[in-house]
Amino acid sequence: xxxxxxxxxxxxxxxxxxxxxxxxxxxxxxxxxxxxxxxxxxxxxxxxxxxxxxxxxxxxxxxxxxxxxxxxxxxxxxxxxxxxxxxxxxxxxxxxxxxxxxxxxxxxxxxxxxxxxxxxxxxxxxxxxxxxxxxxxxxxxxxxxxxxxxxxxxxxxxxxxxxxxxxxxxxxxxxxxxxxxxxxxxxxxxxxxxxxxxxxxxxxxxxxxxxxxxxxxxxxxxxxxxxxxxxxxxxxxxxxxxxxxxxxxx
Numbered sequence: 001x002x003x004x005x006x007x008x009x010x011x012x013x014x015x016x017x018x019x020x021x022x023x024x025x026x027x028x029x030x031x032x033x034x035x036x037x038x039x040x041x042x043x044x045x046x047x048x049x050x051x052x053x054x055x056x057x058x059x060x061x062x063x064x065x066x067x068x069x070x071x072x073x074x075x076x077x078x079x080x081x082x083x084x085x086x087x088x089x090x091x092x093x094x095x096x097x098x099x100x101x102x103x104x105x106x107x108x109x110x111x112x113x114x115x116x117x118x119x120x121x122x123x124x125x126x127x128x129x130x131x132x133x134x135x136x137x138x139x140x141x142x143x144x145x146x147x148x149x150x151x152x153x154x155x156x157x158x159x160x161x162x163x164x165x166x167x168x169x170x171x172x173x174x175x176x177x178x179x180x181x182x183x184x185x186x187x188x189x190x191x192x193x194x195x196x197x198x199x200x201x202x203x204x205x206x207x208x209x210x211x212x213x214x215x216x217x218x219x220x221x222x223x224x225x226x227x228x229x230x231x232x233x234x235x236x237x238x239x240x241x242x243x244x245x246x247x248x249x250x
Contacts, residue, residue, distance in 0.1 A: 001030065001031060001039040001040065001041050002039065002040045002041075002045070003037065003038070003039060003040075004018050004019070004029070004037070004038045004039075004040070007040045007044075007045065007048065010045075011048055011052060011232075012231050012232055013052075013231070013232045013233050014231070014233045014237075016233075017232075017233050017236070018038075021048075021051070021061075022038065024061065024065075025065065026051065026061055026064065026065050026068075027044060027047055027048055027051060028044075029044060030043065030044050046075060047068060050064075050068055050075065050078060051064055051068070052232070053078075053079075053082045054067065055232075056220070057082070057085055057220070058219075058220030060218065161197070161200055164193075164197055165197055168190060168193050168194050168197060169225070169226060171190045171193075172187075172190055172194075172226065172234060172237070172238050172241075173226070173231075173234050175187050175190065175237075176231060176233070176234045176237040176238075177231055182237055182238075182240035182241035182243075182244055183241070183244045187237075187241045188241065188244065188245055188248070190241075191238075191241045191242055191244075191245040192245065192249070194238075194242070195209060195242075195245060195249075195250075198212070204250075205250060206246035206247065206250035207246070209242055209245070209246045209250060210242060210243045210246045210247075212242065213238060213239030213240070213241075213242035213243055214239055216235045216238060216239050216242075217235050217236050217239050222235070223235040226238055
């Protein structure tokens, strides 16, 4: 049997995440000691693996619970399905890497590219979905205004804004890795910088900024932006920090 801390370390998630999964009934420990300590065995480790695989594929927790609790659920069949989905992603990622490399070369040589070449590897339905999600979340007027504002940025401004976001993301990931609380002074200072960064495109109120944080967690592309290369759960940490900032400062 493994303790909650051992499982969290092995899966690279937070103890808080495991406590949450227990509270909502998604992943119960195999045994709870008289002292209240949680212990996990092989069945729980395998179930957690399935949960994390489905999260990588973008499924919400409620839907994952329904799948895993279905009497007809077969772990072996599910694993084969995960493998097929990941192979499809690998193929798409190869195309995206090629597009990135070609774009880098064109920028370094100050050469132009065909318009369609900028988006090779990004499926049209994906771009359309991004547009629909943005409109549904922020409203058509806000999305149109942000797009118009972005088109007015110079190449130097775009580079500075991107560098700023990389720095903010790195600081969030470092704080989460160090175990900082979302409401701590350090986390809130980075969150204030993040709010200012968001204001390059639009100025969200408290509800919109909190909602944006939820979007970072619920949308797999956005979640991957913060969790990739860092501890899983970083996006959730950022979302909580944003909600606290919105309540305190907006």
